[in-house]
Amino acid sequence: MKKTLPILFFSALLLLFVFSPVFAQSAGPTPSDDEVNAVAKQLFCPVCENTPLDVCPTQACAQWRDLIRLKLTEGWTEDQIKQYFVDQYGARVLSAPPLEGFSWFIYIIPPIFLAAGVYIVFRAFRAMRKPVNAAVQETPVQTPSDDYLRRVEEELKQRK
Amino acid sequence: MTEMTQDSPKRGVPLWAQILVWLGLLVLLGIVALGLNRAQQGTVQPGEIIPDFKLTLFDGYTYQEKTEISFSELRGKVVVINFWASWCKPCEQEAAGLEAVWREYQPGGEVVFIGIDYVDTEPEARGYLTKFDITFPNGPDLATKISQFFRIKGVPETYFIDRNGVLQYIQVGPFTSETQIRQQVDALLNQQ
Numbered sequence: 001m002k003k004t005l006p007i008l009f010f011s012a013l014l015l016l017f018v019f020s021p022v023f024a025q026s027a028g029p030t031p032s033d034d035e036v037n038a039v040a041k042q043l044f045c046p047v048c049e050n051t052p053l054d055v056c057p058t059q060a061c062a063q064w065r066d067l068i069r070l071k072l073t074e075g076w077t078e079d080q081i082k083q084y085f086v087d088q089y090g091a092r093v094l095s096a097p098p099l100e101g102f103s104w105f106i107y108i109i110p111p112i113f114l115a116a117g118v119y120i121v122f123r124a125f126r127a128m129r130k131p132v133n134a135a136v137q138e139t140p141v142q143t144p145s146d147d148y149l150r151r152v153e154e155e156l157k158q159r160k
Numbered sequence: 161m162t163e164m165t166q167d168s169p170k171r172g173v174p175l176w177a178q179i180l181v182w183l184g185l186l187v188l189l190g191i192v193a194l195g196l197n198r199a200q201q202g203t204v205q206p207g208e209i210i211p212d213f214k215l216t217l218f219d220g221y222t223y224q225e226k227t228e229i230s231f232s233e234l235r236g237k238v239v240v241i242n243f244w245a246s247w248c249k250p251c252e253q254e255a256a257g258l259e260a261v262w263r264e265y266q267p268g269g270e271v272v273f274i275g276i277d278y279v280d281t282e283p284e285a286r287g288y289l290t291k292f293d294i295t296f297p298n299g300p301d302l303a304t305k306i307s308q309f310f311r312i313k314g315v316p317e318t319y320f321i322d323r324n325g326v327l328q329y330i331q332v333g334p335f336t337s338e339t340q341i342r343q344q345v346d347a348l349l350n351q352q
Binding site: 046047058059060063064066067070086087088089090091092102105109112113116119120123 | 173177180181184187188191245246247279280281283284300302303304305308
C-alpha cells in the first residue's frame with residue numbers, strides 16, 4: 001500500500017501533465033490585454049462620444065472588451081470581430097468608416113480642400129513675386145529712353 | 161509704368177476653381193447643419209405615428225409563437241416599448257416593476273410590452289433578463305436601427321403607443337413606481 005500510493009500520485013501527475021496542453025488548446029489561449037486592445041482601438045464606444053474602446057473607462061466598454069477577448073479565445077479574426085460589432089451596433093463603431101454612403105465625404109473632402117488650399121497659396125506667392133520682377137525690368141528700359149536723364153548723367157560724368 | 165501694368169496678363173484664381181471651392185464649402189456646411197439639426201431634434205414626439213419596424217427576439221423569447229415582432233402587426237393593441245441595457249444601473253430600478261405590470265396586463269391580451277436591448281453584449285443581457293425574471297418579448301437593437309429611429313437620448317426610455325400606432329407618452333429615465341406605469345397604460349386603454 002505504501003508503494004502504490006506514490007505510484008498512483010505520480011501517474012495522476014503524469015496524466016495531468018500530458019493532457020493539460022490538449023485541454024488548453026481546445027479552449028484557446030487567453031488573449032493578453034495588448035491583443036484585446038489592438039482590436040479595441042479600431043472600434044469606438046457606441047455610447048460615449050468619440051471615445052476609442054481601448055481607453056473607454058465605462059462598464060459598457062469593459063463588457064465590450066471582454067467580448068473581444070471571448071471572441072479572440074474562440075479563434076475569431078480581427079475582421080470577423082469588427083464585422084460582428086458592425087452588425088450589432090452599426091458602422092459608427094468603426095474608427096475608420098467603410099467607403100460607402102456619406103462616409104465617402106470623409107475620405108474625399110479633406111484631400112480636395114488641401115489641394116485647393118495648396119493651389120491658392122501657390123497662386124498667392126506667384127502674384128506676390130510678379131511686381132518685384134516687373135520693377136527690375138522697368139528700370140533699364142526707362143533710363144535710356146529719357147533724353148533729359150541721359151544728358152544729366154553725361155554732365156555728371158564730365159564733372160568727375 | 162502705366163503701359164507695363166496694362167500689358168501684364170490679369171492673373172487670379174480661375175472662375176471654375178472659385179465655384180468649386182464655394183460649392184464644396186456649401187456642401188460641407190449643409191452636412192454640418194443636417195447633423196446639428198438632427199442632434200437638436202430630440203426624441204420622436206407624442207402625436208407622431210410610429211412606422212413599422214422589426215425586432216428579432218433573443219433565443220427563448222417569442223411573441224405569438226414567432227421569434228420576430230413586426231410593429232405593424234400590433235395595431236389595435238397598446239404597446240409599451242422599453243429601451244434598456246445591462247450596463248445601465250437606472251434600468252435595474254424599473255426592471256422588476258415593468259415585469260410585474262406586464263404580468264398583470266398580459267392575460268387581457270390588449271397590451272404588449274417590448275424590451276429593446278440597446279448597445280449591449282449578449283451574455284450580460286441574458287444575465288440581466290434572468291436576474292429580473294423578465295418574460296415579456298425582448299430583443300437586441302441590431303445596428304441600433306430602432307433606437308436611431310426613436311432618437312433615444314439614453315437608457316432607460318419608455319414609449320407608450322396607442323392602438324392606432326400613435327406615440328402618446330415618453331418616459332425618460334426610470335419609473336419611480338409601478339403605479340406610474342399603470343397610469344399610462346390605463347389612460348391608453350380607456351381611449352376611445
